[in-house]
Amino acid sequence: MFVYLLLLTVIVTVEAQRVPGQQKTDSCLCKINSSIWTFPAVEFMEVTRQVQICEDNLNEFEEKVRNTNAELPMMEATLQNISARLKAFGYLHTSGLYSALQLQQLNRELEEIHQSVNETHKQNPNKETHNLLSELNKAKNDVQRMYKDDFFNLETMKKRLRDLNNRAQSCKTIPNDFRSTCHQRIMTRISSPSMTKLNSISKSYISGAWGRDALLSSKEHYWEHCLVSGHKHGNTIRMYTSREDFMANRNYKDEQIAPSYSDKNAVQGSGTILYDNTVFYQCYGTAEICSFNITTKTTKRMKLDGAGIDNKFPFCYYSCRDWTDIDLEADPDAVWVIYATEENHGNIVVSRxxxxxxxxxxxxxxxxxxxxxxxxxxxxxxxxxxRFVNTFQEEVFYAFDTTTGQEISSLSLPFEKVSSGIANLNYNPVDGKLYLYNDAYLLSYDTFF
Structure with a gap:
């Protein structure tokens, strides 16, 4: 009798069983435990559960995909909206407005300010000029240490330089009548509109300027200037000899500033002002200021170095008002120009x-x-x-005193308007009123100090 070992492979469990057997005649007899072929119900249930989990996960994923596909158009629209809003600020990167100021340039500017203050100190020595010279010398020493140590914060130094320059400007010789008592008083309130009317041409002329001649000794001349050609250019100014005529749109005279609105002496933008029967405005297509004398019909020009134009630095807040890069204002004895430069990081520059x-x-x-x-x-x-508050309200929120160099950011002087867009706002020292060109509407306000 031979004993054979029968090797049986059980496929289900992937296990082998060794079974002893006996040979009888031509047969091999052995006992086999058939329980090893029992259906694996427990394992099957576990596999079924795993399959169900996978199916549920797949269904959940498909639902997320469907939801994402439904949300994609909204996401794309939001992205396009954000991109459009950020496009206006692209120059901050492409033009390098926040690139570090080179030490050599910083040193040159310090030298220029030092020379200016030194000349002022020689002409009119006082405590302020003495303190400024001391601070400038300290700043120059700091720059020299920057050269030596190769460690510096140029932006902080540039801010310091700007403050010193503003103080130096305030120390320079200014006519006595400029340093009047009014510069020490900050505006406290603006009235409701004392006058509201449409411009005399058309409601479609949404950009322009208006007001009264700002020279104290001038006759009562009211003026109105509406921009054409895409609310960008103009070449005439409408003059009235009385408030009554202005309100009734009668007895006016259209004075021609330039032969056409595309002439080199034409007006660009809504930053126009009238002072001593002379129109001051941004010249067509350039960073220049033009003055047109209505009496003599003569035009003068001057370059405004570094000023951003062609919507590089317009007035904005929520939405930008095109062609407002340069704004002209008037005081009793001076004309002011308000603009921005790359050198000043797009911040406002004020020149007298x-x-x-x-x-x-x-x-x-x-x-x-x-x-x-x-x-x-x-x-x-x-x-x-x-700054913009809502469609029908604006707020004065900031003041900068050129006499002291002090900035006030805590003002809150609200005033009403009839539409959202502001093309021009100017103060008239003759009657103490604010004049607003508000999307084709002309408004005036009383002011209180």
Whole structure:
């Protein structure tokens, strides 16, 4: 009798069983435990459960895919909206407005300010000029240490330089009548509109400017200037000899500033002002200021170095008002130009102009980003800035005193309007009123100090 070992492979459990057997005649007899072929019900249930989990996960994933596909158009629309809103600020990167200021340039600017303050100190020595010279010398020493140690924070130094420059500008010789008592008073309230009317041409002329001649000794001349050609250019100004005529749209005279609105002496933008029967405005297509004398029919020009134009630095806040890069305002004895430059990071720069010679006498640099502002106006050497509140309300929120160099960011002077867009806002020192060009509507306000 031979004993054979029968090797049986059980496929289900992937196990082998060794079974002893006996040979009888031509047969092999062995006992086999058939329980090893029992159906694996427990394992089957576990596999079934896993399959169900996979199926549920797959269904959940398919539902998420369907939801995502449904949301994609909304996400794309949101992305396009954000991209469109950010496009206006693309110059911050492409133009390198926030690139570090080179030490050599910083040193040159310090030297220029030091020379200016030193000359002022020689002419009129006082405590302020003495302190400024001391601070400038300290700043120059700090720059030299930057060269030596190769460790510096140029942006912080540039802010310090800007503050020193503003103080130096305030120390420079300014006519006595400029330093009147009014510069020490900050506006406290703006009335409801004392007058509201449409412009005299058409409701479609949504951009322009209007007001009264800002020279104290001038006759009662009211003026109105509406922009054409895409609310960008103009070449005439409408003049009235009385408020009654202005309100009734009668007895006016259209004075021609340039032969056409595409002439080199035509007006660009809504930052126009009338002072001493002379129109001051941005010249067509350039970073220049033009003055047109209505009496003599003569035009003067001056370059505004570094000023952004062609919607580089317009007034904005929620939405930008095109062609508002350069804004002109008037005081009793001066014309002011408000603009922004790359050198000042797109922040507002204020320059005082001699209206007769048409040249810049003083320049101040603020920390106020021009695109965060809807409009500006000047009162006795104090710059005021407004921002959008809602369609029917605006707010004066900021002031910069050119006499002291002080910035005030805590103002809250609300005033009403009839539409959302502001094309021009100017203060008139003759009657103490604010004049607003508000999407084709002309409004005026009383002011209180």
């Amino acid at each position: 102009l001699d209206p007769l010679e048409l040249n810049i006498t003083h320049t101040w640099k603020t920390h106020l980003f021009k695109r965060s502002v809807t409009s500006t106006f000047m009162v006795c050497g104090v710059l005021y800035a407004t």
